[in-house]
Amino acid sequence: MLTTDKVTVKFGGLTAVNQVSVHVEAHRITGLIGPNGAGKTTFFNCISGVYRPNSGSVIFEGNHIEGKKPYQVNRAGISRTYQIINLFKKMNVLENVLVGMHPRLKSGYLSDMFRTPSQRREEKAAYERAYEWLKFVDLQDHALDPAGSLSYGKQRLLEIARSLASTPKLILLDEPAAGMNSKEKEELDELLKRILELGVTVLMVEHDMKLVMGICHYLNVLSEGKLLAKGTPSEIQNNPDVIQAYLGGE
Numbered sequence: 001m002l003t004t005d006k007v008t009v010k011f012g013g014l015t016a017v018n019q020v021s022v023h024v025e026a027h028r029i030t031g032l033i034g035p036n037g038a039g040k041t042t043f044f045n046c047i048s049g050v051y052r053p054n055s056g057s058v059i060f061e062g063n064h065i066e067g068k069k070p071y072q073v074n075r076a077g078i079s080r081t082y083q084i085i086n087l088f089k090k091m092n093v094l095e096n097v098l099v100g101m102h103p104r105l106k107s108g109y110l111s112d113m114f115r116t117p118s119q120r121r122e123e124k125a126a127y128e129r130a131y132e133w134l135k136f137v138d139l140q141d142h143a144l145d146p147a148g149s150l151s152y153g154k155q156r157l158l159e160i161a162r163s164l165a166s167t168p169k170l171i172l173l174d175e176p177a178a179g180m181n182s183k184e185k186e187e188l189d190e191l192l193k194r195i196l197e198l199g200v201t202v203l204m205v206e207h208d209m210k211l212v213m214g215i216c217h218y219l220n221v222l223s224e225g226k227l228l229a230k231g232t233p234s235e236i237q238n239n240p241d242v243i244q245a246y247l248g249g250e
Helices: 040-048 070-076 093-104 109-114 117-136 152-164 182-197 209-215 233-237 240-247
Strands: 002-011 014-024 029-033 055-060 078-080 170-174 201-205 218-223 226-231
Touching (some): 014 029, 014 055, 029 040, 029 209, 040 070, 040 201, 070 078, 078 152, 093 117, 093 152, 117 152, 152 170, 152 182, 209 233, 218 233, 218 240, 226 233, 226 240
Parallel strands (some): 014 226, 078 170, 170 201
Antiparallel strands (some): 002 055, 218 226
């Protein structure tokens, strides 16, 4: 589904991502792990259109998307969450999900202004669909609460619901378990499985190794901007270079 070929990102004299080539197979959960500062979020930013790589390519379903704007990448079928929660905290929970649906809505400026019958039908359907996404992540009881009033873990779930609301083929999750307690992480594990059942492919950055090793089909390990290793969870757990650089080797 997604292939990056020798993607490189430089900030002045610093090379944050150095010729990283990753393959993401459809209908799987692929993990991207590594120490803090390894370049994982920068790599996500290349895929989602926040950064344009200095060199290399990003190919999604056979089409080059490197250098495209974030909204163009989203319309192509890729959505994402963020390492630092990025919600509209004064808007209510349901409205945040509606924001995620915006790229798929057809009503334009004039139909919105004059409240045409087609616009009202689409708006009603959008509210109903947004509420279904809240039910999917078990936030329906908070639909009218300000997004900023949710616990940190629930804000993470709201970001996932908003991202799913754009009906992506591939979702990029940047540390979805950050700030969650053990019970919330168990629920996230089940949620990820249900996302996969929807037909949505997952590429995930995460530091919780228990979650990663239990849920991912394939892993890529970044260290100092370079791809250190790739393989199944069991292969990564037994890779001496990964153990030394990241998993606690002496």
